[in-house]
Amino acid sequence: MDVVGDVRLPPRPQVPTRPVQLPPRPPRLLGRDEMVAELRARLAGGRSQPCVVAVHGLGGVGKTSLALEYAHRHLHDYQLVWQLPAADPAVLSAAFARLAALLGLRDTVDAADPVDQVHAALAARTEPWLLIFDNAPEADALRPFLPPAGPGHVLITSRSGSWPREQGLELPVLEPEPAVALVLARSGQDDAAAASAVVAELGALPLALEQAAAFMSETGLALGEYLDLLHDQRAGLLAQGQAWGYEERITTTWQLAFRNLAGTSRQAIALLRVLACYSHEAIPYHLLLSPLEGRTARELFAEDVQRQRAYGRLPGSRVRLVREFRPWMSAVAVLQELPRDPLAINTAVGALRGHSLIGQPVEGTVPVHRLVQAVTLDQLAPHEQQRWRDAAAVLLESVLPDDPTRVAAWPRYALLLPHILAALTPISPGMDKTAQYLGASGDYRTARSLFREICEALTAKLGAEHPSTLTARHELARWTGELGDAVAARRQYTELLPIRMGQLGAEHPITLTIRHELARWTGELGDAVAARRQYAELLPVSERVQGPEHPNTLTIRHELARWTGELGDAAAARDMYADLVPIRERVQGPDHPDTLAARANLAQWTGQAGDPAAARDQYAALLPIRERVQGPEHPSALINRHELARWTGELGEAEAARDQYAALLVVRERVSGPEHPDTLTIRHELARWTGELGDAAAARDQYAALLPLRERVQGRDHPDTLMARANLAQWTGQAGDPAAARDHYAALLPIRERVLGPQHPATLITRHELARWTGELGDAVSARDQYAELLIRREHASGADHPDTLTTRHNLAYWTGQAGDAAAARDQCAALLRVRERVLGPEHPDTLITWHNLAYWTGAAGDGVAAREQYAGLLAVRERVLGPEHPDTLTIRHELARWIGELGDPVAARDAYAALLPLRERVSGPEHPDTLTARANLAYWTGQAGDPVAARDQYAALLPIRERVLGPGHPATRTTRGQLAYWRERA
Known part of the structure; x- marks a missing residue:
């Protein structure tokens, strides 16, 4: 079933009662x-x-x-x-x-x-x-x-x-009178006529008036003197062909301010010039200037050259190196002009504030108006502008954390992001690291966009097949895939492979890595057979070239095990991981992340192989190790918590699973953000287990809220988005609207066929669910025929013994019975049971479900005695494998009680349901649909046992609960209403 999960959100933290963020009030706005x-x-x-x-x-x-x-x-x-x-x-x-x-x-x-x-x-x-x-x-x-x-x-x-x-x-603009009053008030002078002339010359533009008045106040220049300078400067600007306008007048004022600062604070001018190269809002000047403290400008430049060399950005020839870096090396001189120690920095900031060239500093950041930035740089010749841009880039590169994938580094990258985009070129190492940060933190779309820009820039500068360009293309392919476009990712890796093979050889580690990625995205496209084959072919090459215990070789073994499992052989995948774990422990150490990943996959495929209890226990044992080694909020530790919750639920503890996901959601939102893809996955799972607890309507509503987030964050065609649509359809049906569920799946099918392909497992699951809800709407014959068609597709895509193929056979048998041929359904279940016992094992959950259905259709075919005996035998196995209070065990008790009654002993049936009901209430909750079904059957067999009055009263008590929980139009509610009428007549 195409279901994962989602959630009721926990309460938000306490919010300040009166949040306010405003700059100071303008003094005497006239x-x-x-x-x-x-x-x-x-x-x-x-x-x-x-x-x-x-x-x-x-x-x-x-x-x-x-x-x-x-x-x-x-x-x-x-x-x-x-x-x-x-x-x-x-x-x-x-x-x-x-x-x-x-x-x-x-x-x-x-x-x-x-x-x-x-x-x-x-x-x-x-x-x-x-x-x-x-x-x-x-x-x-x-x-x-x-x-x-x-x-x-x-x-x-x-x-x-x-x-x-x-x-x-x-x-x-201001009227003349308040404009003159503004100039006089701000400049502290009383020459109204001169002030009026200044207002006229500046066009009563408030910013120009404020700037002029601030300059006069700082310098002591008289209004008349300022007016003379203004006339001189304006003439020069007009001579350059600029029309009378905003930038002209402001530029005039700033030129005068620059001239004054040149004689009093050259460090302030230098600071303004470097600030002009960043984004205008909240420039973290203390952080950006911190590399200068304790290091010389030449040392900073040398470090930057090393960064460029490490990222392959330097030209090959020494002549080209000198030619390209000669202008850049001149940035050393401008770096030496900047203030270095806190006192010098604060003095320079104060000087700039005194001329209103920057905004109010706040917690080590300062805003600079974008026009101030533009005019500041425009005062310089083009080659001088470039020197300052290079200096700003060196400073910015120096404060970027080396590992952008570390969660601890993300706040700094977020703080610097607008300045990175403004100050760095696409070929800079910092831009590469920023793209990595964006991808690691969940913004796959922007990561892909940046790597596309990086690829284009490197192609233009170094060539399409330069190693640096190819590395960037590798990353572009990676984030293209993570964004959900597995087709493009595989195509891009396919294009890279022959180039790398031609440059490095077929067995170079980089070439093998591309083959690894190509196999991965082939599998993600739904071709698990090809993925496993590619990894199987890659493994002996890696063993020969890198060694059988090289970490890269072990990673290939890891992936080979995964795709073996995805092909349906969970037991083989489990065994392969069991073999891999001790090698990882010996080669890389028991606490190495790769070792822990192998342990996690061992747990995963142990559960998939039919042992959810062992899977849960293995994840529970792994969690404290990951928290100790990687930290309690590391993504891997949070994924471990995710899987622990999942297998707790698979064990039948739906309430515990829901609660674990609810607690995990709070952590995910704080660590990764409320719209990170991994956070949305937790919401998905929380919704699922909310539904599994019996509240299908709430699950439906949670998926409905999740879907637009998936569409906006990951795109309408991303596999996760399509999964959310599938689960919305699923829980819409479970909430009592099978027609809407069928229509949702019908609309989803062509999208999945277009995006994933007609044979992709998710596409086939959509066909599976479309057939199911067609049947639930009452068209059992169409459902049977759709499953028959799907079975052919399954056998062709995955093989006759694949678990998904066997599930299709299971459902074909069910709808064959629902279409009126109970004997054929019984025979199909009998044949399927033997296959499942051979492929999955006699006690695998899916095998036990087939046994359950065999008993059901045996009874429906007229052999109630055999049905009762099969349920009795199955109950003993369920109790031993899953426990006496697992929901699936209780379902077998439910069916056994039914056949006891159908075989003529209504009193024993009534007593069996009376014993079952408190178990259902304790395990699933008093309003879970299964609990309400047990109440309905208790009422029915109470009436059949000769007590119509008690039956009437029990149905009367049940009806309002079903109306409230399921809705008045739900089929189960309508059945209860009919039974109440029936027993009222007989009471």
Whole structure:
């Protein structure tokens, strides 16, 4: 059955009652009272949907100041007020991540998009909130980030005027009077005429006025003197052909500021230049300058050269090396100009703050307006700009952790991500490491995108078959596959293989690694036969070239065992892993990750081979070792917890499994983020075990909530997304809507055929379930015919003895019986039982299920005595193998009681059900469907035993429970209603 699982979410952590993130209130915002009032009027809308106002206008006109003034004036009207930087989608997503963490939705910075979580939290609030999206590029870019619901207000600032008429509010420049007042107040002077002239020259643009006044205040320059300089500088700019506009006037002001700083703080200028090379928001300047402390610039440069060499980015010839690195080596000089110690850094920051060239430092970070950055670099000649860009890249590369796959390194990568994207080129080692971080942390899509850029850049610089390019192509193929496109991954590895073979030879370790990956993705595409064959062919080559106990050789043995199991021979896979574990322990050590992985797979295939108790125990023994060696929150330790929960459930302890998944979900969300693929898998499993506990409707709803997350995070055609769709269909049917289940599977089948292929196991499972729900809708003949067709496909794809083929035979027998031929169903089950005993073993769970069905159809074919004897024999085996209170054991007791009654002893049947009911209530819960079925049968046989009054009362008590738990239209509820009417007539 195509089922995995999902969950009820645990309570969120306590959230601050009044979250606020706002820069300081603008000091004496002049001339904007009417606009603040207009904002208030525009935002005073209804509470069902957020009211949106987009303040737009010329850059520097004071849009952000207006928004802040409004927010501070009306701060107490909202229960949440938060400003978000909206110019760059990546930075905006990171800001949503911080807000999500504050709201208790996520506890670590992660590459996954938190926008939906914040939207949901805002929609759930009952008190007003205010979001400010600052410096948004335009309406289409911002639309995905706007909250769709909730009693809140959204205030946008943007230069773009392309906003809907009902949302847009254009902000003009200041009127002359408040503009003059602003200049006089900020500069501390009283020459109104000169101030009026400055306002006219600057076009009453608030940012230009503020900057000019700050410069005059810092330098003591008089208004008239400033005006003279302004005239001189403007003439020069106009001579270059620039029109009168925003950048022209601001550029003039900054040129004067640069000239003043040149005589007072050259380190401040140097700091500004290097900050201009990064993203404009929250630049971690203390972190980025930290490599300079205790090391010379030449030492830093030498380390960077080593990084370039390690990543194969250096040209081969010495002449080319010198030619390419001569301009880069000039970055050494600019690195020497930067402040190094904390006192010098803070002094330089203070000087820049004094000229309003940077924002307010916060916890070692500082924002720099993007126009300040642009003008700062524009003051330099092109070759000088490149020197500073190279210096910024060296500093950034120096603070990137070496191993981007370590969970502990992820917060720093998340902090630096916007600056990496702004400052590093695709061929830099840091960009390669960043792509690895994104993939390891679950953002497969961006990892693949970055590696595609890296491949293109390396191809252009070094050639398509340069070793560095081929390594990048290898990674591109890897993350293409992890994103769910196994077809493309296999194709890309297929293209790489002959190139590597031609360069390195057929038996070079890199070539063998590509063969390994090619085999893996062949298997992931559903061709387990080819995957096993490829690994079987690869193994002797690796043994000869690298040695029989080389770690790479052992990895091939590991994969050969896996695909042997995937082909249906779980016992052989188990035995192969049992042989591999002691070799891993001896060669690599008992605590090596590869050894622990082998132990985990041994547990997995032990369970698949029919021993869930041993699988659970092996995972339970492995967990403390992984927690000790790798850490309790390492991905491998969390996967171990996942499997421990799974096999606990397979043992019949569905409630314990659900609780374990619920606890694990909290950890996954904190460590990996709420939208990491592994986190979504835990939600999947939590939903499954919620359903297995009897709440099919809740399982259905949880899959319905999970599906859009899978689609957005992993893509609509990713195998995990299709699995979520399959489970939504499954639990929709289990919740009493077989028609919808059939339709879901019918819609899913062509997608799986297109994405995975018509013979992929998941595609065949979809056909299996489509046939099942066709039968559940009452068309047993069609179900039988579909299973007959599917059996041919199964035998062709997997072989006659594959467990999935045997499952299809099992279901064919069932629907043959349901179509009216109980004798044929009995005979098919008898034939299947012998095969399952031979292939799986006489006590494998699937073998015991076939025995169960044989007994059922024996009785249905008219031989009640034989049915009762078969159930009695099966009960003893079930009790010994699974335990007397396993749900499957209780099901056999249920059937045995039925046939006791059918054979003419209703009193004994009644007593057997009376004994069974408290067991069902204790094991599965009083409202589990199986418990309610036991109550229904107890009522039935009570009536058959001659007590219609008690039967009536028992059905009367059962009916409202089934109506509440299953729904009034569920088939079981309708049956209960009919039985109640029947026994009322006879009471």
